[in-house]
Amino acid sequence: MIKVGIYGATGYSGYELVRILLGHPEAGLAFITSETYRGKLFSEVFPFGLDQPLVAMDEAQPEAVEAVFTCLPHTTAMERIARIYRPGLKVIDLSADFRFSDAAEYSRWYNTEHRAPELLAESAYGLPELFREKIRRCNIVGNPGCYPTSALLALAPLASGGLLKDSEVIVDAKSGVSGAGRKADLTSHFVEVNEEITPYKLGRTHRHVGEMESVLSGLAGRSIRVAFTPQLAPFSRGILSTVYVRTDISAGEIRGVLAAAYENEPFVTVLESGEPARLARVQYNNRCVLGVHEIAGTSLVLITSAIDNLIKGAAGQAVQNFNILFGLDETAGLTAPSGRI
Numbered sequence: 001m002i003k004v005g006i007y008g009a010t011g012y013s014g015y016e017l018v019r020i021l022l023g024h025p026e027a028g029l030a031f032i033t034s035e036t037y038r039g040k041l042f043s044e045v046f047p048f049g050l051d052q053p054l055v056a057m058d059e060a061q062p063e064a065v066e067a068v069f070t071c072l073p074h075t076t077a078m079e080r081i082a083r084i085y086r087p088g089l090k091v092i093d094l095s096a097d098f099r100f101s102d103a104a105e106y107s108r109w110y111n112t113e114h115r116a117p118e119l120l121a122e123s124a125y126g127l128p129e130l131f132r133e134k135i136r137r138c139n140i141v142g143n144p145g146c147y148p149t150s151a152l153l154a155l156a157p158l159a160s161g162g163l164l165k166d167s168e169v170i171v172d173a174k175s176g177v178s179g180a181g182r183k184a185d186l187t188s189h190f191v192e193v194n195e196e197i198t199p200y201k202l203g204r205t206h207r208h209v210g211e212m213e214s215v216l217s218g219l220a221g222r223s224i225r226v227a228f229t230p231q232l233a234p235f236s237r238g239i240l241s242t243v244y245v246r247t248d249i250s251a252g253e254i255r256g257v258l259a260a261a262y263e264n265e266p267f268v269t270v271l272e273s274g275e276p277a278r279l280a281r282v283q284y285n286n287r288c289v290l291g292v293h294e295i296a297g298t299s300l301v302l303i304t305s306a307i308d309n310l311i312k313g314a315a316g317q318a319v320q321n322f323n324i325l326f327g328l329d330e331t332a333g334l335t336a337p338s339g340r341i
């Protein structure tokens with residue numbers, strides 16, 4: 001068994017990570033942390049039969065584990081990682097702190113200095129379908145953001161294949177409310193969210209734009225800009241992105257490119273032409289589902305992309321990265337059939 005610890009086990013992504021790792025054939029949970037619930041059992045916080053105590057971060061023993069997952073707010077994550085990091089420890093960080101290889105770029109989007117720039121050389125961007133080999137060799141994985149995961153899986157093969165005619169793409173995305181985390185906030189209050197759809201941080205102001213543009217520009221070998229319309233929608237979990245690209249080839253050919261790129265990927269499904277991606281296919285599982293659609297009379301092609309923000313957009317992808325880091329079957333712990341009616 002590989003001993004692992006989870007920092008921030010009482011958040012939504014931490015909870016999902018606990019749940020997935022309990023079913024993992026090779027991982028054993030050595031510690032789980034919470035400041036708010038320190039001293040309580042996990043089963044006292046969540047109606048879930050794990051009678052393991054939650055400990056404060058300073059009481060955890062990272063020296064006794066081979067891997068840690070950090071499910072903490074950004075900045076808190078890198079400060080903790082800087083304190084506990086040692087050669088031989090593998091870190092999977094679910095926050096944004098290790099998603100940029102360049103500290104200045106991180107500062108630009110997150111409006112704060114990077115607190116552990118010396119560790120960036122140890123890190124890799126953790127989107128396995130694109131960067132598996134780099135992840136295998138790194139020590140710290142910057143697990144991608146949820147919106148970027150859905151958009152990048154739709155766009156990456158087109159960017160790397162030189163198929164984006166414009167240097168601008170449009171990503172319109174709806175997220176369930178768990179994307180905002182478990183902490184109570186007026187903007188995610190039931191009455192504010194229910195029977196409403198709320199666009200926020202429009203254009204190029206959302207922090208995830210930096211992550212998407214950095215990856216797409218790297219793959220395309222030129223600057224790609226993302227016009228991004230994130231929206232909060234009244235469901236608990238899932239992201240549905242509708243992505244518009246201008247291209248010289250047909251929707252059918254674009255579908256062929258995506259199908260070829262993901263042919264051997266266990267967690268990406270490209271639907272038949274014209275069939276839209278839907279949340280029901282991805283909720284509670286680690287899949288990304290892509291649909292490709294013709295927009296007749298235009299040179300635009302529409303791609304729909306669905307993920308569960310807490311699984312492929314967070315905890316499931318983190319376990320996929322853990323599997324890669326330890327040379328395990330990439331699907332270990334992630335194959336239980338699940339979905340929604």
Ligand SMILES: NC(=O)c1ccc[n+]([C@@H]2O[C@H](COP(=O)([O-])OP(=O)(O)OC[C@H]3O[C@@H](n4cnc5c(N)ncnc54)[C@H](OP(=O)(O)O)[C@@H]3O)[C@@H](O)[C@H]2O)c1
Nearest residue numbers: 008010011012013034035036071072073095179181182314
């Ligand atoms: N939600 C998503 O869909 C999603 C997707 C991808 C990535 N992420 C990223 O993953 C990370 C966790 O997100 P989440 O949605 O799971 O958050 P969350 O539900 O708000 O949970 C945050 C966790 O961090 C702990 N925490 C908060 N502030 C802390 C502090 N100052 N010191 C120590 N612990 C602290 C909380 O523990 P206590 O018990 O002490 O309160 C809790 O366990 C974030 O960086 C987020 O951006 C989230």
